[in-house]
Amino acid sequence: MVTHIAFWALAVVAVLAGAAVFWVNSMARASYALALSFIAVGVQVLLLQQNYVGVVTILMMVMEMAVMAVYMVMFMGMNPALMPMSMVHDKRHAVAASVGVFVVLAAGVLLVPWPARRGAPAEDVTAALGEELMGPKMLVMVVVGVVMAVTIVAGVVLAAHRTRYDRFGDDLRRRPANDPQPGGVGR
Amino acid sequence: MSDPVTTVPAGWAVAAAGLLGLLTTAAAVFDGVLTARAAGARSSGLGTPVWEVARLLRQRRRSTVAADHLLWRIGGAGLLVMSLMIVTVVPLGRWTLFDLDVGVVWFNAMDVLAWAFVWLTGWGANSAHSLVGGYRFLAHGLAYELPLMFALVAPAVAASSLNVGTVAAAQDGLWFVVWMPVAFLAYCLGAVAIAVWGPFSPALGADIAGGVTAELSGVDRLLFTGGRYALLAAGAAFAVPMFLGGGAGPLLPGWAWVLLKTVAVLAVFVWLRRRLSVLRPDLFMEFGWVVLLPAVLVQDLVVAAIAVGKG
Numbered sequence: 001m002v003t004h005i006a007f008w009a010l011a012v013v014a015v016l017a018g019a020a021v022f023w024v025n026s027m028a029r030a031s032y033a034l035a036l037s038f039i040a041v042g043v044q045v046l047l048l049q050q051n052y053v054g055v056v057t058i059l060m061m062v063m064e065m066a067v068m069a070v071y072m073v074m075f076m077g078m079n080p081a082l083m084p085m086s087m088v089h090d091k092r093h094a095v096a097a098s099v100g101v102f103v104v105l106a107a108g109v110l111l112v113p114w115p116a117r118r119g120a121p122a123e124d125v126t127a128a129l130g131e132e133l134m135g136p137k138m139l140v141m142v143v144v145g146v147v148m149a150v151t152i153v154a155g156v157v158l159a160a161h162r163t164r165y166d167r168f169g170d171d172l173r174r175r176p177a178n179d180p181q182p183g184g185v186g187r
Numbered sequence: 188m189s190d191p192v193t194t195v196p197a198g199w200a201v202a203a204a205g206l207l208g209l210l211t212t213a214a215a216v217f218d219g220v221l222t223a224r225a226a227g228a229r230s231s232g233l234g235t236p237v238w239e240v241a242r243l244l245r246q247r248r249r250s251t252v253a254a255d256h257l258l259w260r261i262g263g264a265g266l267l268v269m270s271l272m273i274v275t276v277v278p279l280g281r282w283t284l285f286d287l288d289v290g291v292v293w294f295n296a297m298d299v300l301a302w303a304f305v306w307l308t309g310w311g312a313n314s315a316h317s318l319v320g321g322y323r324f325l326a327h328g329l330a331y332e333l334p335l336m337f338a339l340v341a342p343a344v345a346a347s348s349l350n351v352g353t354v355a356a357a358q359d360g361l362w363f364v365v366w367m368p369v370a371f372l373a374y375c376l377g378a379v380a381i382a383v384w385g386p387f388s389p390a391l392g393a394d395i396a397g398g399v400t401a402e403l404s405g406v407d408r409l410l411f412t413g414g415r416y417a418l419l420a421a422g423a424a425f426a427v428p429m430f431l432g433g434g435a436g437p438l439l440p441g442w443a444w445v446l447l448k449t450v451a452v453l454a455v456f457v458w459l460r461r462r463l464s465v466l467r468p469d470l471f472m473e474f475g476w477v478v479l480l481p482a483v484l485v486q487d488l489v490v491a492a493i494a495v496g497k498g
Contacts, residue, residue, distance in 0.1 A: 028258060028310050035303065051289045052349070059296035063332070066302035069310075070325055183473030184466075 007047050014040035025084040027072050035065040052126045192283045192352035200275070200284055206446075207274050210420035210453060211413060212236060217457050218416075225461060240409060249404040251312050259311020263407045265304030266414025269381075270421035272297045277424045278352045280434040280441025290351035291343050294425055295336060301381040301418070302328050305390065305399055308411060312402035320398025324390035326468035327380055330475025331387070335377030337483040341370035341490045342429045351425075355433025364430040366493075369486040371430045373479060378422025378456070382415045385460035389468055423452035 017037035021030045038061035046054035088094060122128035134141045167177035176186055215236035223232025250256070276283065276290035287293050302325060309321020343349050345367070346357035354363075364371045380387040383399070391398045403411055427433060427448045434441025436448075466474075 026255065028255065028307070032258065032303065032307065051287060052292060055287075055289050055292045055296050059292065059299050062296070062303050063299045066299075066306060066325060066328070069306055070322070070329075181469060183477070184470030185473050185477050 003047055007044055010040045010044045010047070013037075014044070022087050024087060027085070027087075028069065030087050031065045031068050031072070035062055038062075038065075049121075049125050050129065053129070191281075191356035192278045192286055193281055194286045195282045195284060197284070199282070203274055203279075203284055204271055206279075207270060207417060207420055207424075210424070210449065211270075211417040213450065214416045214419055214453050214457050215239075215413075217454060218460070221458065221461060239412075243405055243409040243412075246405040246408075248406060249402065251314055251402050254313045254402075255311045257311075258307045260407070262304045262307030262309075262311055263403065263411045264414070265300060265307070266382075267410055267417055269297050269300050269304065270414065270417035273418075273421040274424055276351050277421075277445075278355060278428055278433065279445050280443075282442070283352060286350070286352060289349040291339050291349045291354065291429075294351075295339055298335065298377065298381045298422075299332070301383075302332075305383060308403070309390070309399040314402050316396045317399050317401040319395050320390040320392070320401065323392070323395075323398065323468045324383060324387075326472060327387050327390065327466070330468075330472045330479070331377050331380040334373040334475060334479040334483045335380075337480070337487055338370040338373035338377065339429070340487050341367045341483075344487065344491050344494050347494065351428045352433075355428035355435075358432045358435065362430065362432040362435075367430070367486055367490055369482050370490070371426070373483045373486075374426060374430065375422075375452075375456070376479075378426065379419070379459070382418040382422065382456075384415060384419055384456065386463045386466040388460075389465050392465070419456050420449070420453055423456055424449045426452050 014037045017033045017040060020033040021037070024030050024033060039058050042054045042057035042061065044054075045057055048054075164172060167179060168174045169178070176182075216233060219232040219235025221232070223230055223235065273294055275285040276287055276293050305324040306321040309317045309319075309324070312318075342354050342357075342363045345363060346354040348354060348357070376386075379385055383390050389398070391400050395401070397403075400408060400411060424445075427445050431448045431452070434444045436444035439447070
């Protein structure tokens with residue numbers, strides 16, 4: 001009973017905090033409203049006894065929002081990120097799209113015949129979930145993981161405007177490297 | 188397999204908070220004594236925390252123009268909450284408040300909150316110096332967080348469990364600190380960093396007028412400063428079941444050993460503040476990624492190989 005009430009209360013918090021992302025007029029408040037929304041979802045997942053998934057959701061989302069705060073000032077320049085500003089752009093299309101998505105999802109919730117429970121939950125629901133999601137496709141998952149890591153590295157390499165020739169000179173012999181921001185290891 | 192720890196009723200949370208409060212006070216007193224001695228002051232420095240608390244409680248709460256009060260207060264009070272959440276999963280000998288099967292990840296999720304809270308404290312004041320401090324902390328965070336995460340992986344792999352009590356019980360005979368010293372050092376670095384302590388204090392640097400704490404006054408400053416000491420204490424307490432054998436030790440009961448080891452680690456943390464130079468965020472970034480992270484990953488590999496070898 002208590003679990004049910006907590007679950008629904010967290011659902012309300014998650015939705016309201018998610019909506020607050022668009023109501024507030026500051027980047028910091030929007031970021032951390034989103035973090036709060038994700039934390040509420042993470043605790044909901046904890047209530048579903050998916051302990052690992054729930055705690056990792058909280059961990060990842062808080063860290064992600066903190067990193068977003070770095071990028072927000074890094075890429076937006078100081079002023080827009082630090083001044084009050086609207087969090088919505090292209091309002092008319094956005095409202096149309098979000099109302100459409102909401103109607104479709106809500107209709108789905110109401111119209112789908114939800115199945116009754118068959119059998120009992122597994123002993124370790126986290127392991128069962130992992131097995132269900134990835135069990136027969138483990139090789140694909142492993143490959144996708146490597147591909148994603150390579151994509152990140154390649155993206156950074158392509159985006160960086162300085163190459164090794166800028167750092168080490170035309171013959172790649174200059175030591176230490178000529179960096180605008182020296183590192184701590186003295187390479 | 189029998190459960191190595193017993194969960195105590197929730198009411199004991201008050202006692203746990205009191206215990207954390209005692210450790211926090213002890214850390215502050217010890218730091219006061221060291222400060223007085225370093226300054227060559229006539230007084231012993233034992234009373235420093237008491238006078239400081241009294242002063243801050245009497246001080247009027249100052250605010251700044253267009254401060255984001257909500258986020259500022261959340262950030263300032265958050266460190267204390269974090270430390271309380273961390274100690275819920277630390278077993279005191281046989282007893283624990285919250286016998287979570289993924290307690291190690293729980294600690295990790297809580298320590299990441301420091302990113303949010305310290306930055307928010309820097310942000311909320313609407314002051315350039317304190318915002319610079321907040322970003323200095325995030326820059327440190329980008330360098331210490333991944334080594335800290337992978338340092339926590341090593342004991343979990345060796346014990347093949349994410350439950351803190353099971354990790355402590357798995358060190359029967361040989362403490363993890365002995366055969367995973369790199370992970371232990373990286374963990375200690377992280378524990379000191381989340382408290383914005385010692386080498387990681389440029390976020391509060393005097394060169395930026397106190398950084399994150401530049402505009403904090405009265406009870407807000409008290410909560411933030413107290414939260415830092417509490418985080419040091421919580422970080423020291425969590426090191427005990429992870430690396431230092433938990434309640435293992437001769438003669439004394441388990442809970443006494445846990446407390447004794449916690450106090451010892453905490454004392455070293457406090458003492459280190461005067462022994463290590465501060466780490467510049469920009470220089471430490473490269474160190475964290477080029478030296479620390481590979482070292483911890485190799486440590487994990489060695490631990491995993493040994494764990495597989497043992498079957």
